[in-house]
Amino acid sequence: MIALEHVSRRYGRAGEIVALDDVSLEIDEGEFVLLSGPSGAGKSTLLKLIFAAERPESGTIRVLGHDLARLRGSSVPFLRRNIGVVFQNFRLLPGLSALDNVAIALEVRGLPRRVIRERAASALGLVGLARRLEARAGWLSAGEQQRVAIARAIAGEPAILLADEPTGNLDPRLTLDLLQILFEVNRRGTTIIVATHDLQVMAAGARHGWRHLGLETGRIVAPTRHQWLDDAEMVAAAVAPHDLGSVPPIAHDPSHSADHAIFADQPSLHDLMPEQLALAPSGYDESAAEIVPLHVVRSANGRPS
Amino acid sequence: MIRTLRAGTYAVRRAIGGMARRPLVLALSVSAIGVALLLGGVVFLGARAVANVSSSWGGGVHMVVYLGDDVNPERAQAIAGAIEELDAVEEVTYISPADAFARLEQSLGGRRELLEGVEHGALPSSLEVSFAGGVRDVAGVSPFVDRLRKTPGVEDVELVSDWVDRLVFLLRSLRAGAIGLALLVSLAAIYLVSVTVRLALHARRDEIAILRLVGATERYVKGHVLFDGLVQGALGAGLAAGALHLLHGWIGPDLSATMSGILGTGSFAFFVPREIVALVALGATLGVVGSWLAIEKHVDA
Ligand SMILES: Nc1ncnc2c1ncn2[C@@H]1O[C@H](COP(=O)(O)OP(=O)(O)O)[C@@H](O)[C@H]1O
Ligand SMILES: [Mg+2]
Numbered sequence: 247m248i249a250l251e252h253v254s255r256r257y258g259r260a261g262e263i264v265a266l267d268d269v270s271l272e273i274d275e276g277e278f279v280l281l282s283g284p285s286g287a288g289k290s291t292l293l294k295l296i297f298a299a300e301r302p303e304s305g306t307i308r309v310l311g312h313d314l315a316r317l318r319g320s321s322v323p324f325l326r327r328n329i330g331v332v333f334q335n336f337r338l339l340p341g342l343s344a345l346d347n348v349a350i351a352l353e354v355r356g357l358p359r360r361v362i363r364e365r366a367a368s369a370l371g372l373v374g375l376a377r378r379l380e381a382r383a384g385w386l387s388a389g390e391q392q393r394v395a396i397a398r399a400i401a402g403e404p405a406i407l408l409a410d411e412p413t414g415n416l417d418p419r420l421t422l423d424l425l426q427i428l429f430e431v432n433r434r435g436t437t438i439i440v441a442t443h444d445l446q447v448m449a450a451g452a453r454h455g456w457r458h459l460g461l462e463t464g465r466i467v468a469p470t471r472h473q474w475l476d477d478a479e480m481v482a483a484a485v486a487p488h489d490l491g492s493v494p495p496i497a498h499d500p501s502h503s504a505d506h507a508i509f510a511d512q513p514s515l516h517d518l519m520p521e522q523l524a525l526a527p528s529g530y531d532e533s534a535a536e537i538v539p540l541h542v543v544r545s546a547n548g549r550p551s
Numbered sequence: 552m553i554r555t556l557r558a559g560t561y562a563v564r565r566a567i568g569g570m571a572r573r574p575l576v577l578a579l580s581v582s583a584i585g586v587a588l589l590l591g592g593v594v595f596l597g598a599r600a601v602a603n604v605s606s607s608w609g610g611g612v613h614m615v616v617y618l619g620d621d622v623n624p625e626r627a628q629a630i631a632g633a634i635e636e637l638d639a640v641e642e643v644t645y646i647s648p649a650d651a652f653a654r655l656e657q658s659l660g661g662r663r664e665l666l667e668g669v670e671h672g673a674l675p676s677s678l679e680v681s682f683a684g685g686v687r688d689v690a691g692v693s694p695f696v697d698r699l700r701k702t703p704g705v706e707d708v709e710l711v712s713d714w715v716d717r718l719v720f721l722l723r724s725l726r727a728g729a730i731g732l733a734l735l736v737s738l739a740a741i742y743l744v745s746v747t748v749r750l751a752l753h754a755r756r757d758e759i760a761i762l763r764l765v766g767a768t769e770r771y772v773k774g775h776v777l778f779d780g781l782v783q784g785a786l787g788a789g790l791a792a793g794a795l796h797l798l799h800g801w802i803g804p805d806l807s808a809t810m811s812g813i814l815g816t817g818s819f820a821f822f823v824p825r826e827i828v829a830l831v832a833l834g835a836t837l838g839v840v841g842s843w844l845a846i847e848k849h850v851d852a
Contacts, residue, residue: 320768320769323763323766323767323768323769323771324766325766326763326764326765326766327765327766331764337757337760337761337764339757339758339761341573350761350762350765351765351766354762354765354766354767354768354771355766398765402765402766
């Protein structure tokens with residue numbers, strides 16, 4: 247469905263910035279793939295190559311049976327109609343209603359208006375916004391805006407959904423809602439690639455058994471421990487050395503099991519700030535509302551001591 | 552057919568709805584086109600008024616034969632008949648003292664009170680003679696003019712060639728000036744419109760990027776932008792026509808009176824309906840061309 251062979255992409259006048267370096271990978275139909283790595287690793291570049299917003303310096307990219315190097319510029323729009331894209335900053339038109347934002351993706355296909363309305367409404371229903379169709383996108387909360395963006399991406403029933411840091415502007419609870427939606431979209435058959443450096447997303451990926459690709463300075467690497475948290479012991483180990491003040495460390499907290507500890511928004515465990523930790527009760531997928539922030543006393547220099 | 556029509560009205564509604572969400576940008580583009588066409592319209596109406604004056608003079612009076620007080624209308628007709636015999640003469644018009652008075656009154660326009668106390672019969676009757684082929688033939692009729700001067704009942708003959716020449720020169724310069732001004736205004740208008748459209752496109756680059764992201768073809772994107780340009784151009788032209796109409800109603804009569812006071816003829820006419828349609832079409836074209844130039848230059852990717 248998606249295959250990259252020895253793909254490189256450089257930026258800068260002399261090509262001194264290496265965004266992707268000899269990347270080869272293959273993604274099958276229906277897969278859910280996490281693409282993780284620190285900022286600047288090349289995640290966004292990889293996604294852009296897949297939906298033909300960028301072209302590689304070398305290597306071949308095949309998407310949905312097309313060799314992108316041979317795809318004519320005038321054919322790119324038709325490829326894009328089969329690839330939904332979601333971004334960290336949503337990229338909605340704030341003055342338009344949720345429905346109209348989603349409708350844009352269908353209007354460019356020249357569908358009849360009635361069909362557009364129906365499909366846009368059903369896509370919004372799928373992301374839980376059936377009752378906010380007429381709300382102005384700019385007035386919706388961040389979580390709702392991201393759901394509108396997903397509805398726009400899936401309204402045309404694309405074969406592939408790409409999401410670039412989709413949880414970057416969402417708090418841990420909204421992140422869980424969003425993952426739930428992506429999970430549902432994938433269950434219906436859409437191939438999904440999520441680029442993220444959000445540990446919470448990676449933890450959820452581990453739970454669901456999603457495939458995980460690590461990217462570092464433009465190269466595919468085996469996910470390292472700090473990119474790939476699915477180990478309760480590791481979570482406990484991460485928290486244990488810190489001064490947790492009056493709140494007992496997770497591992498000792500009787501009401502929560504450590505394997506539901508969630509790390510939000512942090513690329514590396516070494517940089518972990520205590521306020522970025524949260525605890526979720528078991529089975530958080532169903533009752534995300536019950537997530538409990540973990541209070542950690544900070545040391546004088548602002549870092550965990 | 553009905554489907555196309557429905558799609559069309561939907562497109563217009565969408566374009567207007569889309570623009571209404573960016574009132575500032577809309578106001579900017581519409582008023583740029585409006586101002587451009589307003590300036591152009593003023594120049595056009597002025598130039599046309601001037602052109603009308605010069606053409607009415609070009610085919611107008613070239614010789615005036617002033618008749619004595621004792622000449623009765625019958626004698627005047629006889630003299631007129633004699634003049635009309637000449638090949639070079641196109642038309643002879645008898646102006647009675649009352650006609651002359653009425654004319655003077657009209658040309659004074661608002662300053663009619665100057666004529667208070669002047670008797671209606673105080674002005675001499677005259678014959679206005681126009682020559683075929685225009686002003687240049689005047690010199691050729693001088694022998695005839697000499698004879699006419701000696702005719703009983705003829706008080707004086709005024710050959711208007713001298714100041715007609717000067718007037719024609721003046722009108723020519725005016726016309727050239729108007730054309731130059733029109734050119735300048737058109738250039739300014741095109742510049743204004745393209746700058747504004749570029750600004751508007753800049754404000755819409757998010758929308759255009761999103762359109763491309765969700766798989767809009769370049770034709771669709773272009774059509775979308777050009778259609779907005781069309782609607783905005785037409786709106787701007789409508790505004791310009793309205794403003795011109797107001798302006799015309801406001802200072803048009805005074806201008807007409809002043810002009811006929813100085814030149815003895817001329818008036819500022821407003822656009823006829825067909826011309827208003829043309830103005831709106833021009834505005835729409837300007838909007839489309841401006842958008843097209845801007846999109847060619849600025850929204851590649
Ligand atoms: N348009 C660009 N021009 C120059 N450098 C770029 C451009 N896009 C990305 N880069 C560089 O390429 C590298 C990879 O970027 P990116 O793919 O955005 O990483 P990520 O999404 O993983 O944070 C970074 O060093 C970034 O600075
Ligand atoms: Mg990125």
